Amino acid sequence: MGELAPQTARQRAFARERMEGAADALAVALAFSLPWSTSATGILAVLWLITLVPTLDIGALRRVLATPAGALPVMLWLLGAVGMLWAEVPLAERLDGLGGFHKLLCIPLLMVQFERSARGVWVLYGFLSGCALLLVTSFAQVLVPALAWSSDKLVGIPVKDTISQNTLFTVCAFLLADRTWHAWRSKKPGMALAFGALALGFVANLLFVTFTRTTAVLVPILMLLFGFVRFGAKGGFGLVLAGVLVAALAWPMSQPMRFRIVTFFDEVARYRVDNERSSAAERLEFWKKSIGFVARAPIIGHGTGSTASLFREAAQGQSGVAAVASVNPHNQVLAVAVPLGFVGAALLAAMWLAHLWLFRGGGAGAWVGLLIVTQNVVSAAFHSHLFDFTHGWLYVIGVGAAAGAVRKEARRPGASEQPP
Secondary structure, eight states: OTTHHHHHHHHHHHHHHHHHHHHHHHHHHHHHHTTTOHHHHHHHHHHHHHHHGGGOOHHHHHHHHTSHHHHHHHHHHHHHHHGGGGOOSOHHHHHHHHHTTGGGGHHHHHHHHHHHOSOHHHHHHHHHHHHHHHHHHHHHHHHOGGGOOOTTSOTTOOSSOHHHHHHHHHHHHHHHHHHHHHHHHTTOHHHHHHHHHHHHHHHHHHHHTSOOHHHHHHHHHHHHHHHHHHHHHHHHHHHHHHHHHHHHHHTTTOHHHHHHHHHHHHHHHHHHHHOOOOHHHHHHHHHHHHHHHHHHSTTTOSOTTOHHHHHHHHHTTOOGGGGOOOSSOSSHHHHHHHHHHHHHHHHHHHHHHHHHHHTOSOSHHHHHHHHHHHHHHHHTTTOOGGGSHHHHHHHHHHHHHHHHHHHHHHTSTTGGGSOO
8 A cells, every 4th residue: 555655646746747738738729729710719728728727736826816917817807797787788798798808817827837837938939830820821812812712801811800910910020029139149040040031021911911000000119119128228219210211111012001001191081070980980989989988987987798888879860980889999998997997997007017017027038928018008099909809818828928937937046136
C-alpha cells in the first residue's frame, strides 16, 4: 500500500500536466481561429474552459482577483448582471444585453493560466499565424477575384467583415514591428527581415484593401506609442512623420483611403442639412441619442439590455437617419453608460486604466498588452468593440495571456531590478 500512494500521486500529477498542456494548446487554437470563424472560436472557447477549470489553482485565482487588472472585468460583469433588475424590457433582451459582458470573465482565468505556463508566446504566434493565412488569402482574392468564394463578401475580405479584418491586421502590424525590433537587437537579421516583411504585408492590406476611418485615427497613435516605448520621444514623432509620408505616397494609389476620408466631410454636411443617412451620419445620430438616454438616467442607467429598446422608441415617427433603430451607440463608453450609467462607465475606465498600468513595463509581453488595450480604447470612440465577438475576444485573449506572462516575468528571480 505504501508503494501505491506515491505512484497514484505521480499519476495525478502527470494527468494534471497533460490537462494543463491541453488547455494551453486550446488557447493557441482559439487565438488561431479568431480571424477566421466565429463558430470555431466559440466551440474552442467552450472546450478551453472545460479543460482549464479543473486545473486551476484556487490560491492563484484568488491572488489574480485581488488585483485591479483581474478584479475589475469581473466587477463590470457583476454590475451588468445586477443591472438586469431595473431594465424595463423582456427577460430575453436583458439576457442578450448581458451576453456582451460574459467574455470578460475569461480575463482572470487567462491570467492564472499563463502566469503558471511558459507557453504564452505560443498564443501570440498562433494569432499571428491565423492572421498571416488570412492575409495571403485576402491578397490572392485581390489579385484573382475569381477566388472569392462568396458573392456577399467584398473582394479581399474572405471572412467576417472589413472592420474586423482591419482591426486584426492593425494589431498584427504592430506586434510584428515589435518582433522585428527584438530580432534586430538580438542580432538575428534574417528573422528581423522576415518579421518586417510580414508587417509590411499587413500595412499594405490596411492601405489598399481594408482602410477605414478608424485607421486614420488609430494608426498614428499606435505609431507614436511604439516609437515612444522603443525609441523615446524623438523616435515616436519620427515614426509618425514617416507614417504621414507613407500615407501621402499611398494616397494616389489607395482608392479605399481616398473614398473614406474625402466622403467623410460630405456625409457630415448632408446629415446636418438634409438628415441624410450615411455611415458618418449614423454615428453622429446614435451618439446624440445616446447622450440623451444617459441624461435621463445618469447614475445607474436604464438597465442591462435596454439599449435596443431605447433606440426603437426614439426612432418612431422619425425620418432619414433619425429613423434608424440601432442596437448600440457605436461608442464603448456610451454602450456601457446607457444601461449602467456613470457607475458602469467609471468601472469600464478603471478596467482600462488597470490594464494599461499593468503593461507599463518595457518587455515583449507588456507591449502586446499595451497595444491591445490602446487599440481598444482608441477604437472605443467609434465602436463598442468589447461587446462584439471578434474584437471582444481579441481584447480578452490578448490582455489575459499578456497579463499572465507579465506577472510570470515579475516573479522571476532578479526581475525586481527590471521593469515589471
